[in-house]
Amino acid sequence: MSIKLGDTAPDFTQESTVGPISFHSWAGDQWVVLFSHPKDYTPVCTTELGMLAKLKAEFDRRGVKVIGLSVDGLPEHAGWSKDIEETQGVALNFPLLADSDRKVSDLYGMIHPNADNTMTVRSVFIIGPDKNVKLMLTYPASTGRNFVELLRVIDSLQLTAKYKVATPVDWKQGEDCIILPSVPNDEADSLFPIGYKTIKPYLRTTPQPA
Ligand code: BEZ
Numbered sequence: 001m002s003i004k005l006g007d008t009a010p011d012f013t014q015e016s017t018v019g020p021i022s023f024h025s026w027a028g029d030q031w032v033v034l035f036s037h038p039k040d041y042t043p044v045c046t047t048e049l050g051m052l053a054k055l056k057a058e059f060d061r062r063g064v065k066v067i068g069l070s071v072d073g074l075p076e077h078a079g080w081s082k083d084i085e086e087t088q089g090v091a092l093n094f095p096l097l098a099d100s101d102r103k104v105s106d107l108y109g110m111i112h113p114n115a116d117n118t119m120t121v122r123s124v125f126i127i128g129p130d131k132n133v134k135l136m137l138t139y140p141a142s143t144g145r146n147f148v149e150l151l152r153v154i155d156s157l158q159l160t161a162k163y164k165v166a167t168p169v170d171w172k173q174g175e176d177c178i179i180l181p182s183v184p185n186d187e188a189d190s191l192f193p194i195g196y197k198t199i200k201p202y203l204r205t206t207p208q209p210a
Contacts, residue, residue, distance in 0.1 A: 002109055005136065009034070010107045011128040016095040017077050021067070024131060031064040031128040031158070033150065036110040036120035040072040040080040044126060048122075049096075050088025058151050061165040062158065069097040069104055070120055071111075124150065126157060134161075163209040164191060166175050179204040 003010070009032075011024045023034075035052075037045040053064060059066050072080075077096045085091045097104055100122075105111050110120040122139035134157050139145055156167040164187075165177035179188050181202050188196060188204065196206035 003125070003133055003136065007133050009125065009133050012104050012107055014104050015074060015098045016067070017074065017081070017092070017098070018095045021095060023099065026067075027065060027127065027131070029129045031062070031129060031154065032119045032125075033059065033064055033066045033154075034069070034108070034125045034127060035067075035145075036069045036105065036108075036123045038070065038116070038119035039122065040070055040076040041083070041111055044142070045070075046080075046084055048086060048147070049092060051086050051147050053084070053088070053090040053093050055147055055151065059154075062151070062154050064154055065101055066094040067097065068094065069099050069110070070106055071099050071118070072101055073100045074098045112138075126150075126154065128157070128161065130190050159208070165206065165209065167176045168205075174208055175204045177208050179206055 009023070011022070013020060013022045017044050017168055037048060039045060045199040047070065052068070056066065077098055081092045099105050102111065105120050107125065108125065109115070110123045119141065121141065122143070122145055124135070124145065125133055126135040128134045135153060137145070152172060155173045156171060159177070160166055164176075164180045164183050166180055168176075168178055171177070178190065179196055183191065192206045192209070194207055196204045198204050
């Protein structure tokens, strides 16, 4: 099955470092980042998981739960977690799914056989409180991700879920937003009483809604 934006994130039950997880009930009504990494005891993954653990408070502040996955088992996760703490200076503070039967990897299309038939690629799924998939990223094993960029994207997703705006290139929290082209000017007048700038009829900017 190939997952597309707007689809319901498939539900599953799988073992994890915090016990068996039933995904939808674990997610509750929060945003979720579900990500895969290729393999335990590998260098890039070690740095990625350390960075995510360091940024966990930023995900918490945004009401986002984080959960990782690889096709390794619980004993590997347990041993590798100690290495992450030792080398990255931070203990894992989010669950890792032990997907050795590939149940979740197959469900989410995280194994790309023409890249590698045995390991997951670096997939990211951001799932909204409505359980719909809001964003997907796929990186190859050789390229570590930028999780600060993920926080920036979450800020945009959460803002645009609430207001009729989009966010421009490289937008960051607090910067001007773009009024959706589907919003006519008379509606924009009432939705954005603080005002907006019309650069072109299709390009209208407004201060970030509160
Ligand atoms: C790594 O995490 O370093 C890695 C994993 C699989 C292939 C290449 C690199």
